[in-house]
Amino acid sequence: MGERAREAQGSGDSAVKVPEFRPMLLSDVPAITAIEREAFTVPWSAEAFVNEIRHNHFARYTVMELDQSIIGYGGMWVxxxxxxxxxxxVRAQYRGRGYGEMLLRRLMQTAREQGARSMTLEVRVSNEVAQNLYRKLGFKQNGIRPRYYTDNQEDAYIMWADLASGGGTT
Structure with missing residues (x-):
């Protein structure tokens, strides 16, 4: 379950406000699971997030807020x-405005601060929007996981970024 990288992007044309970032709290789980259901065909359960926050000492989860409302989140294991x-x-109504990029840049920064020199993720082969974002931030395709996604047996690309060389900082 925890090995799926996911990114929800789309299109929109409203002005971009600067979001705030903070660590995910247990009290955020209802809002996070609502975003999960909106963004993914096989969403994580509330219990999965609670277990990550309470028991996985490798986990780092970040929420992104606008006007004290959670509009996105990201998680990683370091x-x-x-x-x-x-x-x-990212919530559907905020996609396509650069918030996914801001969120991934924040995750990359946090990973560097935690001592990570590289970052990896999986992405659906059909999700070209996410792949383009990842490439923009320095990720390179480095493999494939056949039939990785359980909903439709779609393959996943494995992508890597070299954080030590400044990937995601420009």
Whole structure:
């Protein structure tokens, strides 16, 4: 379950406000699971997020807020010098405005601060919007996981970014 990287992007044309970022709290789980259901065909359960926050000492989850309302979140596991993105999603009405990029940049920054030198994630082969974002931030395709997604047996690309060389900082 925790090895799925996800990114929800789309299109929109409203002005972009600067969001605030903070660590995810247990009290955020209802809002996070609502975003999960909106963004993914196989969403994580509330229990999965609670377990991550309470029991996974490798987990780092970040929420993104506008006007004190959660509009997105991202999660990763930082193990030694490697970060693995587990989830990343933005509410539908905020997609296509650069918030996904801001959120991923924040995750990359946090990973660096935690000592990670590289970051990895999986992405659906059909999700070209997310792939383009990941490439923009320095991720490169480095493999494939056949039939990775359980809802339709779609393959996943494995992508890596070199955080030590400044990936995601420009």
């Amino acid at each position: 193990i030694m010098d490697e970060a693995h993105v587990t989830n990343i999603a």
